[in-house]
Amino acid sequence: MATRQLAPVAPDTSAGSWEQVATREVSKALLYFPPWMVGAFLFGLGWVFHVSLRSDDPQVVAWTTVLITACVIGLTGLTWHQSHARSLTGRAHSTLTTLAGGLWVCAATINGPTSMVTGRLILIGGVTMALSFNIRTVIRTKQIDVQGAIGDPLSFLFGQGAERAGMPAIEAKTTKATAHKVEGDVQLEQGKQTADDLQKKVAYVESGVGLPPGSITTAIDPDDASKAKVTISDPRVMKKPIAWPGPSRPGGSIADALRVGLWQDLDEAMHIIVGHHVQFMGMTGAGKSIGGAWNYLGEIVTRADVAVFAVDITKGKQTLGPLEEALHRLETTKAGAKALLGEIQSKVKERTDQLSAKGLQKWKKGCGLTYWVLWIEEFPDVYDALTDAEQEQFLSLLKAIRSAGGTVVMSLQRSDYTQMPTLARGQLAKMCFGVDSSSDASFGLSERQQDANARPELWTNAQPGMAYLDAPSIPEERVAMPLRTYAWGISGEKFDDERANAEMRAHAAAYPAAAKEVDPGTAAISRLATTAPAKPAQAEPVAPVEVELLAQAAELVVHTQFASASMLQRKLRIPFAQATALIAELQRLDAVGPPRENQAPAVLTPVDELEELIEKIRDGAQADDDSEEDVVSEYLTDPDPDPDVQGGIDDEIPDLDPGDPPWAFTPAEPMTPEARMAALVQLLQDWWDGGRRDFSTGDLNPLWSSTDMTRQWAQKRLRKLRDAGVLGYDDDAQRYLMPERPALN
Template sequence: MSKPKDTAAESERQHRETLEGSSTGKGIAAWVAHRAKPYTPSWILTGAAGVAASAAWVPAHGSAGYGVGLTLGSVALTGATWWAAKATGPQRRLHSAVTVAAGSSWFTAVALSGWNSFTFGAFWLGGSVLALSWNVRQVMRRNPDAVQVAADADGTLLEKVKLAGAKIRNMEVEPNRVTAELVLPAGEMTNDDVTRSLGNIASALDVAPTAVRYLPDPDSARRGDLVIVPRDMLSEVVEWEMPTHVGGSIADPLVIGRYDDGTPLMLWLPGDPKAGRNSTHLLICGISGSGKGDGALNVLCEILGRRDVIVWLSDPKSFQDFGPLRPGLDWAVEGGAPTETMVTALQAVIPARTRWLGAHGYRQWTPQAAEPQTDPAHSCQKGRACGCEGMPFLVGWFEEAANTLRFMGEDAFTGAAQEARSAGMAVVISLQRPSHDQISTSTRASLPSVLAFGLDAKDEGMALPGPVLDAGAHPGAWGNRRPGYCYLVTPGVDEQRYSAPGRTWRFTGRAARVMEQLAAWAVRNGAKVDPVTAKAAAAAVGKAYTERSTGQTDTEAEDGASVYVNDDDAETGADGRVDAEDADLDPNAELGAVPAAMANWTFAGEPAGGPDFTPEEARAAMDAIVAEFEHNGVMVIGPKDVMEHAARFGRKRPWVSGEFRRMVEDGRLAATSKAGRYRIVPAMAGV
């Protein structure tokens, strides 16, 4: 097996020798001479070049032929050095070529003109600088973080892990990172053999299982880069302080932590046609205690700090973690029926947003789409700027989505996720276990990006792609023992980074105040929902959206606490929400007589058979029940939801089912993707 010329092990051996030796005067002199000896070759060569140039001056002085020959020789020697160093690193190759070019040029000048103030100064200053530069390079070869790894890789490591015959062609030693180009014997091994040996390599080097990764060459079945990170630089907890780019665009990267080499951990949600990056949806997963909650807060805080995005968020945990951010959300609901209504609205706005983007010449959402449309190239009016309001990016966030998936069915998000990317939207789904009993394969396939924290080892295959796991990613090794450790797979990130562990920022109690300020900033400076999205959502779910909660909880309202209210409500008051047809009603007037259709209603003590309704009365009763759901903001219902109300006047399931069929035919209800669930068509939307 070939060995690298300069290894960290040799550097470490030389370093240990510098610490040895006698402390007597004679011993110190010997120690200094011995220590200086490795750094003398560059100085000896510099002196030798001076002597040789002086000797060459005698025959070359005044000779034009010698001048031409020396000049051509200098060029040829420099080119040969560049060619011969092609197998080394780029820094060593450049350093060698510059040294040879400078030395040969000076040699030619002295040989032709002799010693003078210029050639002597160039020899004294230039020669010293070049010699010292090589000494500095020798000193910097020692990397204590990677010494043992490089030493083992240069010895019997590959034989120990049953990869005998493999060769290490090039080794790049960086602070806390060793990258070795591995070449396997032709016809005997493949890259799959290396991936199966990663655990053995980690054991041989005595490092963590996630510290060893293999990145196969996509153009070869027997070549790749073996990456070893011997020291865990993520062990230090770094607290979150504030978003990284407040006031920027959602198209800018969301910085949520750092990788194990200290580089930023970042992702993008919108696509970028210039960079060739597709828009994406995001799955956030991790078992309890793995740091998934802090990871979600990192992502959401980055989103809310951008000027051109709105967020719809569902949280069955009653905003336990997201409470301080709630005022900055365009729409916030808890789990169950309100989340089902939000999903219905999300599905309804997709075609409306897609039509708007297409009409304005956008093949996909870009930051320009969020601005007023003053560019004739992005106009819905032929030949002139249309001046339409912009359309901000929309993020639909579903926290603890396992509850929602159980309530709505496993494919609740599949259709929306598949279509939403072209509509300037991103769906974020957060759950603890991305297992087959929690999320369907179709839904998982529609989420191209994943932020995976510690998991049960059985769920790794559902969370991360197979090639990433083969390269050494192993979130099951963390579980909940290393909160915040994660893997990020997403468009825009180099695929070699997919198997590199990262860690998100830690949220503490001190972050709550900053989160409240961030939400207040979003209220004042963030994007407002565009008319197209608002109209489509209102047409689909009516008051559930138009009278949506915007940062106020029922408890806060009852206690009289200071809460955020919708700006439109603050300006117009409650009267601003009165329907036009009710504007002339006097709220203090006596109520009229009860309609005949409802005169026989009773809520207690009704005989088992119930009242004998005429078809018209039954229709009116069912219309009243649906209107009550709509008034309460519950826009997706099923027969089981109506049975409690129907039982008050003695009606049973067959009657309810018949009324559902009738209301579907009348257009008052619309079927959803889940059997037995129907969307209430808002009364105003059908007029």
């Protein structure tokens, strides 16, 4: 016989659900009861006073009236004082209600609560007052208290959001309000809440008020642990790129703040970079190059007392190339990067000794030494190229160069423990651009930024130039506030990389490194970029302007309304010098305006006049062809000086006279080892003086082709120079390095 099992019965939750609904609705209804209860209380109070204080003696009635009136005035004043946090309308409403209720109690005490006057007043006036408070409750519940927001915006917003976020006891007060932000102080529940608790609830407060994510930033109050400082701004104003406005203090000192962008509240982001190192981190396309490197370096190179040494062995001159004329040195090879780091290391002690002699513990504006900024793009590639000993030297350099007057900036995509040494990470200020995930963000943000819920993963690379910055000189309340760096090459709202490169080249040319006065130690390390204007005699010849090429250039310039030699170089696939000649020819034809500082020349020809310009170009070329004469005859005007001397291709060439006595060649005397060594060192010194810092054995070919020196002899001597520490050697590139100018000892 089959056994029968009892099936489990699901609990009936309908009763509980109805109870919850009923409780919720009753709670809502109870919000409207207090005004009616106050009206009933006033009626009862008037009846009690009338029964207990009634008198037929006029003097007693007079004194009773005076006392009750005085109490009413006191309560009215107290109501006005205690309702200061409300809007003016709410404050007046509460105060007038207190006054009216008190005066009615006074009248009811004398005449009774049900007399013709007092009875009608409590019935009509009481109902009106109760309904007015109910209306205010409805408005406040539906979040349409506009006057409250105008009276104190921060108090209004936090009164709505903080309560919904589970922090009903806090009080907020506006300290500053502008068109773009609201700043204020928040009083937390003493003994139960801190600024950290508020920071953790920020996202919930934003949700409770319906603000966009990232609208609220908080900071601790250094004077009171029960308070916090709050700023509310609109993050949506930063979605569009902001064009670079130009240098903030050209000709000033690097000790003055750099303007690197705009905060979310549209205040300028100012950063004093002196005295600390900086890490730039962000994913590909997040704006580290244009927004980070170009904004900072665009400001730095305009300062008079700073030199920039830059390294990029990954992208070469793609990022820093347009800035090269304003840099004191740019290295794009592993050997060059190693040599630069070694030379900087060798000068640190010399600089600290110079500062010590002046009684200084660190670099100071006007101390006589040029401040150094060492800028390293794609830092992991540079660090991996160093040997173990060189890596130790670099970490030592990080600690020492700050006292010697220098800042190191390291840019990379992900600063995890495989990309950035721990010893270096602890010494870096943090600038974090958009990243792919919150785990990546943890490597680019400081602890303060993480505690304040900074979230660069919201941007990824969709908003290039957005960043967080935590560094010395940045106010506490801004370390978790987003900023947007300036953009170069903006046409309308679009980015043009050709225009950006042209603008940066023009900017660098306006502030060339060669024009700065630097100290001898800085000059010894510098390798200034050579430009065509500096050596006009060695400039490459420019081919004559071709008519059809000029017509194509005119079409490009007029259609884009942008007169850039870099653009013509790319679009027409021609040398830069030829592209510059085309721009000059268009200027001669008045199609393009004269050169302008920090920007490309203006295009003077509108699109609808392009055909006329091209026709003018071709007509001018035809006129030049018609006026040409026999150019060859111009150079054959001189007569033949000896017309009798004739020569043919098959004529015999007579031998030279053997001489009397016959001529003989004396064999050359062999060089002594000392002479060979002197010739070798002299060649190395010539290379050093010319700016060269590395070479291979094959580069010594001029020695053994012009002397009796052999390749084997030279290799032995180079090994001895390596063992003596005069030369270094790069095993990867298999090239000799010259850390200092070789000397013949």
